Amino acid sequence: MKHTRFEPGSTPHLPLPTGPHAVGATSLHLTDGSRPDPWAPEAGARELMVSLWSPTASPSGRRAPYMTPTESELFLKEAGIPGPSDVLSTTRTNASADAQPAGPERGLPLVVLSPGFTKPRATLTTLAEDLASHGYMVAAIDHTYESVATAFPDGRVTTCTAGEVTHDEAFWQRLVKGRAADVSFVLDELTGPHAKWDAARLIDPSRIAMVGHSVGGASAITSMLADARVCAGINIDGTTHFPIPNSGLTRPFLFLGRQSQYSPGSGGAAATWERDWHHLLGWKRWLVVAGAEHASFTDVGLLAEQFEIEMGADLPAVRASEIVRRYTRAFLDLHLRDRPQPLLEGPSQHYPKIEFCTPKTGTSI
Numbered sequence: 001m002k003h004t005r006f007e008p009g010s011t012p013h014l015p016l017p018t019g020p021h022a023v024g025a026t027s028l029h030l031t032d033g034s035r036p037d038p039w040a041p042e043a044g045a046r047e048l049m050v051s052l053w054s055p056t057a058s059p060s061g062r063r064a065p066y067m068t069p070t071e072s073e074l075f076l077k078e079a080g081i082p083g084p085s086d087v088l089s090t091t092r093t094n095a096s097a098d099a100q101p102a103g104p105e106r107g108l109p110l111v112v113l114s115p116g117f118t119k120p121r122a123t124l125t126t127l128a129e130d131l132a133s134h135g136y137m138v139a140a141i142d143h144t145y146e147s148v149a150t151a152f153p154d155g156r157v158t159t160c161t162a163g164e165v166t167h168d169e170a171f172w173q174r175l176v177k178g179r180a181a182d183v184s185f186v187l188d189e190l191t192g193p194h195a196k197w198d199a200a201r202l203i204d205p206s207r208i209a210m211v212g213h214s215v216g217g218a219s220a221i222t223s224m225l226a227d228a229r230v231c232a233g234i235n236i237d238g239t240t241h242f243p244i245p246n247s248g249l250t251r252p253f254l255f256l257g258r259q260s261q262y263s264p265g266s267g268g269a270a271a272t273w274e275r276d277w278h279h280l281l282g283w284k285r286w287l288v289v290a291g292a293e294h295a296s297f298t299d300v301g302l303l304a305e306q307f308e309i310e311m312g313a314d315l316p317a318v319r320a321s322e323i324v325r326r327y328t329r330a331f332l333d334l335h336l337r338d339r340p341q342p343l344l345e346g347p348s349q350h351y352p353k354i355e356f357c358t359p360k361t362g363t364s365i
Contacts (some may be wrong), residue, residue, distance in 0.1 A: 050142070
C-alpha cells in the first residue's frame with residue numbers, strides 16, 4: 001500500500017446493498033464468564049463486541065455508525081496513513097441504527113463474519129449490509145485484543161495486544177482456536193435458551209454459516225471443526241493454519257482468494273489450501289480473482305480508492321466488492337436456502353476475472 005495524506009472531498013461511503021430489504025444494524029457487548037481472555041488474562045473474562053445486521057421493515061432516521069472516532073484514529077495510525085484522524089467514523093453506511101429486525105420467527109439464516117488480524121469488524125460492513133438486504137441475519141465479531149481498536153460501551157478501547165506476541169505457527173494456531181471459541185460463544189448467546197438479543201428469535205439455528213477474511217477465513221475451518229452448528233464456510237484470502245484431520249470435513253466450503261497468491265501449484269499460502277482441499281469431502285470450490293489484492297476483498301480497498309490511496313490492485317475496488325458480495329451470496333443461497341446457483345458451476349461471462357481452480361492441475365474448469 002502506498003501511503004499518502006488523504007484529503008477526501010466528500011464523505012466516505014459504502015456501496016448500496018443490492019437486495020430488496022432495508023437494513024438495520026445494532027451492536028451487542030457480550031461477556032464469556034467461562035474463560036479468561038486469552039491475550040489479557042489479567043483483564044478477566046473474555047469480552048466481545050458484535051455488530052448485528054438484519055432486514056427491517058421500519059428503518060429509523062439515523063444511519064448506523066461505521067467506527068467510533070477513536071477506532072478510526074487507531075486504525076489509520078496503525079496503517080501509517082496521515083490525515084483527519086476521525087474520518088472513518090464519518091463513513092456513510094446504508095443501515096438504520098437500531099431499527100427493528102423483520103422476518104418470520106426462526107426463519108432467517110445467520111452468517112457469522114470474522115475479520116482479518118488487526119482489522120476491526122467494521123471492515124466487513126459492505127458484505128454484511130448486502131447479505132442483510134437479501135434476508136440474512138449477520139453477526140460480525142471484533143476479536144478483542146486482535147484488532148487495532150475495539151470500543152466498548154463504557155468508553156474503554158482495547159488495542160492489539162496479540163500483535164506483541166511472536167507470530168510463529170503456534171501463534172496462528174492459538175489464534176484460530178481462540179476465534180473458534182469466540183464464534184461458539186456468540187452462537188450460544190444468539191441461539192441459546194437465554195439469547196442476549198431480542199431479535200434472536202428470528203434466527204434459524206439450523207442454518208448458520210461462517211465467512212471470514214484473512215485469518216478470519218482460516219478460522220472458518222477451525223470453527224466448523226469445533227462446532228457442528230456451522231453448516232458451511234468461506235475462507236476469503238486467508239492462509240490456513242489448523243489442518244483438517246484425516247477424517248475430513250463433509251460440510252460445504254468455498255475458497256476465494258487472489259490469483260497472485262492462491263493459484264494452485266504456486267506454493268506458499270496456496271499450499272495450505274491444497275493441503276486442506278484433499279480433506280474437504282463435501283461440496284467445495286476454489287476460486288481466484290485476477291487483479292485483486294488482499295484489501296480488495298473488504299471495505300479497506302473501497303475506502304482507500306475513495307481517498308486515492310494506492311493499494312496495488314489492478315481490479316477496481318467497487319468491482320472487487322461486487323464479486324465478493326455476489327459469490328458469497330450465491331454460496332449461502334445454495335447451502336442455507338437450497339437455491340440452485342449456476343454461478344458456482346463454472347466460469348461466467350459476467351465475471352471474467354474469476355477462475356475456477358483444482359489443485360491437481362491448477363487450471364480452469
